[in-house]
Amino acid sequence: MRDVAVVSFAQSPYVRQDLDRNEVEMLMPVITGAIERSGIPRKEIGFVVSGSCDYLAGQPFAFVNALDAVGAWPPIAESHVEMDGAWALYEAWVRLQCGDVDSALVYAFGKSSLGDIRDVLTLQLDPYYVAPLWPDSVSIAALQARALLDSGRYVERDFAEVAARSRRDATANPAAQVKGADAVDDLLAEPYIASPLRKHDCPPISDGAAAVVLAAGDVARSVCARPAWIRGIDHRIEAHALGARDLAESPSTRTAGERAGAHNGRAFDIAELHAPFSHQELILRDALGLDAGVRINPSGGALAANAVMVAGLARIGEAAMRIIEGEASRALAHATSGPALQQNLVCVMEAS
Amino acid sequence: MSDPVMVIATPIRLDYTYTAGQASSRFLRGLTERKLLGQRCPECRKVYIPPRGSCPTCGVPTAEDVECKDTGTVTTFCVVNIPFPGQAIRPPFVAASVLLDGADIALFHLLQEVDVQQARMGMRVEALWVPDEELRPSMESIRYFRPSGEPDAPYASYKDHL
Numbered sequence: 001m002r003d004v005a006v007v008s009f010a011q012s013p014y015v016r017q018d019l020d021r022n023e024v025e026m027l028m029p030v031i032t033g034a035i036e037r038s039g040i041p042r043k044e045i046g047f048v049v050s051g052s053c054d055y056l057a058g059q060p061f062a063f064v065n066a067l068d069a070v071g072a073w074p075p076i077a078e079s080h081v082e083m084d085g086a087w088a089l090y091e092a093w094v095r096l097q098c099g100d101v102d103s104a105l106v107y108a109f110g111k112s113s114l115g116d117i118r119d120v121l122t123l124q125l126d127p128y129y130v131a132p133l134w135p136d137s138v139s140i141a142a143l144q145a146r147a148l149l150d151s152g153r154y155v156e157r158d159f160a161e162v163a164a165r166s167r168r169d170a171t172a173n174p175a176a177q178v179k180g181a182d183a184v185d186d187l188l189a190e191p192y193i194a195s196p197l198r199k200h201d202c203p204p205i206s207d208g209a210a211a212v213v214l215a216a217g218d219v220a221r222s223v224c225a226r227p228a229w230i231r232g233i234d235h236r237i238e239a240h241a242l243g244a245r246d247l248a249e250s251p252s253t254r255t256a257g258e259r260a261g262a263h264n265g266r267a268f269d270i271a272e273l274h275a276p277f278s279h280q281e282l283i284l285r286d287a288l289g290l291d292a293g294v295r296i297n298p299s300g301g302a303l304a305a306n307a308v309m310v311a312g313l314a315r316i317g318e319a320a321m322r323i324i325e326g327e328a329s330r331a332l333a334h335a336t337s338g339p340a341l342q343q344n345l346v347c348v349m350e351a352s
Numbered sequence: 353m354s355d356p357v358m359v360i361a362t363p364i365r366l367d368y369t370y371t372a373g374q375a376s377s378r379f380l381r382g383l384t385e386r387k388l389l390g391q392r393c394p395e396c397r398k399v400y401i402p403p404r405g406s407c408p409t410c411g412v413p414t415a416e417d418v419e420c421k422d423t424g425t426v427t428t429f430c431v432v433n434i435p436f437p438g439q440a441i442r443p444p445f446v447a448a449s450v451l452l453d454g455a456d457i458a459l460f461h462l463l464q465e466v467d468v469q470q471a472r473m474g475m476r477v478e479a480l481w482v483p484d485e486e487l488r489p490s491m492e493s494i495r496y497f498r499p500s501g502e503p504d505a506p507y508a509s510y511k512d513h514l
Contacts, residue, residue: 114370
């Protein structure tokens with residue numbers, strides 16, 4: 001395998017609704033920031049790949065418009081996944097394994113606010129038997145949270161503790177949207193939105209963008225003092241039918257983690273887990289076998305900012321930056337896609 | 353045995369907010385004052401209209417506003433002969449790409465007050481604006497383009513904008 005590393009990361013501030021800027025205007029400073037921080041001239045970047053979803057803006061081929069933020073002349077080698085940008089990063093990593101290009105720009109954008117995101121996400125469900133009933137994304141998550149409570153492993157206070165810690169950590173993240181010093185007891189006094197989930201258990205609706213630059217081997221070493229080397233990356237998917245799964249477990253995360261080298265109790269300094277709902281962090285921690293010493297989501301995670309299609313790539317970027325800035329030597333990043341943690345990606349990064 | 357289920361109907365409706373963005377918003381507001389506001393790329397110096405806030409070639413923000421004239425040159429066109437639902441004008445009519453004077457990219461509009469047989473590349477045209485009380489932040493503030501009566505522009509003047 002060719003050594004490939006994250007050498008830079010940039011993200012926009014996440015906001016409830018950005019009605020001032022279109023997607024291209026939102027992306028440009030982020031892409032330019034990631035490229036400038038990478039130290040690799042824009043025209044020398046060998047591959048460009050993005051992650052987004054046309055359903056967010058309700059415009060077909062919205063990702064083609066977004067290329068206006070990249071500078072595609074002379075013609076560039078470019079690709080797109082209709083998924084979270086974490087999967088675009090996976091494609092870039094595979095592309096860099098081919099050996100003929102040494103760097104890649106990965107970006108993701110999502111304005112979750114333009115439609116009713118709870119209904120938009122319904123359309124990813126089975127179109128014949130489930131979607132016509134219009135269960136929204138929060139209701140699906142509540143089914144999963146109930147299944148987790150029924151497993152006897154956790155109680156609602158555990159959910160609130162995840163939310164309180166995420167909001168507290170987010171106060172140190174200038175890009176985060178939801179932050180604060182809420183007491184667990186105060187959170188538990190709030191009413192349910194969809195039992196057993198309360199507002200703090202659910203992600204904010206966020207508009208935002210993120211970009212990562214990957215580089216291989218000597219190029220990474222030459223532009224970055226402490227690259228975040230990707231030592232393992234894998235993604236796995238489960239059945240589409242919700243009733244075919246045990247929603248309280250995440251076997252796809254477990255398998256992806258094992259394949260990426262996050263098993264046998266190997267120690268991590270930090271883990272960035274893409275858990276849009278508080279209970280999902282608990283399911284993911286169990287699936288990955290993370291011990292209590294691992295610092296989870298120092299960025300505040302997806303409970304602090306959840307631009308759909310961006311939040312997974314941002315987990316990889318946030319985790320990588322802890323290594324690049326010398327705060328961590330070994331980091332795990334996770335991204336999810338689909339309803340109730342259907343598909344999961346695990347990326348293990350090291351300083352050496 | 354009963355008939356197989358061949359079709360199910362699952363109605364879907366989603367409502368969206370559209371964000372024009374900063375650059376396109378200035379363009380749209382300009383239309384209410386009969387102004388055509390484009391933007392110039394700081395690197396390649398091309399003027400884009402309607403502007404979208406970036407140069408798609410260079411990938412950099414376009415901050416400098418440039419007012420284009422409401423006269424221009426037809427770079428290419430088509431004659432619409434086929435009626436379709438919602439059509440506002442009786443066919444045949446001409447839809448044209450108009451390279452406004454001062455712009456580097458053509459914009460699409462109607463060409464009227466011309467025999468469809470007479471429409472041609474290089475034809476010089478001018479905008480016919482709606483009356484003041486009908487001006488809106490919309491391309492419909494220009495009712496259509498029409499021949500200006502000037503001699504045709506030479507091919508060399510628009511060959512790079514086709």
